[in-house]
Amino acid sequence: MILGCVTIGQAPRVDVVPDIEPLLPGIRIVERGALDELTPAEIAELTPAEGRAALVSRLRDGSSAVLDEERMLPLVQRAVDAVVADGAGAVLVLCTGHLPELRSPVPVYTAERLARGAAATLVGEDRLGVLVPTLRQVDDIAARWRHDLGRRVSIGAVDPYTADDAELASAARGLAAEGVDWIFLDCIGYSERMASIVQDASGARALTARGLAARMAAAAVATA
Structure with missing residues (x-):
């Protein structure tokens, strides 16, 4: 194949x-x-x-x-x-x-369909945090997740192509402060290594779109 x-x-x-x-x-x-x-x-x-x-x-x-x-x-x-x-x-x-x-x-x-659908199923009724690459995406992505889940999600922005480990960890801690249980890294640019940094920094379970x-x-x- x-x-x-x-x-x-x-x-x-x-x-x-x-x-x-x-x-x-x-x-x-x-x-x-x-x-x-x-x-x-x-x-x-x-x-x-x-x-x-x-x-x-x-x-x-x-x-x-x-x-x-x-x-x-x-x-x-x-x-x-x-x-x-x-x-x-x-x-x-x-x-x-x-x-x-x-x-x-x-x-x-x-x-979009595969990863977001799977993430929504895994999260269930838990509290979801989402990371996106740029602040200009926050309102649009928040609205799409609100439509999918029927409730508000917490959104943070950190660019997977330019951010260092400290910036990723800081964004993750920002979402953790809002009490999230899961963090979905909502861009193909976020790697599994980045998810590990996010998970360690936040204490929440992290999922990558890729x-x-x-x-x-x-x-x-x-x-x-």
Whole structure:
């Protein structure tokens, strides 16, 4: 089985794929990025205006970009088409943002649906804290989780692409002060190592979007 992994940034995701490959035994990964063919100037034009839903992703040089969620849809679709052309029998979109209506002749799984759905099930009635990359995402993500869970969640912001361990720990302690039982790291950029830092600093159980999405995708592919 070939799984096409689509990032909203640029491939290869050397920060993500080595982390999830052990969770996908017997599966070969091919990668494409929505921004692979774009110049720095073209990427800069995708910066969202104030009040627009924002996504954050990694570029090939290790830097990050803030992107307008809605304007990313056709670019993500192009990357989905590319991995299918490369022979993918299923596609995993490595983003927890809302990217509806992706078309493909093979199954398309999004980290938003897989990881957030799994996290909501695990959390149950416990108190949830969520970490996102940037403050401009807080209101939007809080509203989405309130819709999913039917109650308020606590939100903190720390950039997985630029923050050091101390900043991660500080953000985790901020959520712990609000009494959360679980912390969901709501961006593919957060690694399992970062989750360990968050868990140690907060005392809450920490979940990564990348880990949950990969495990759920492996189960879905196995039963397809």
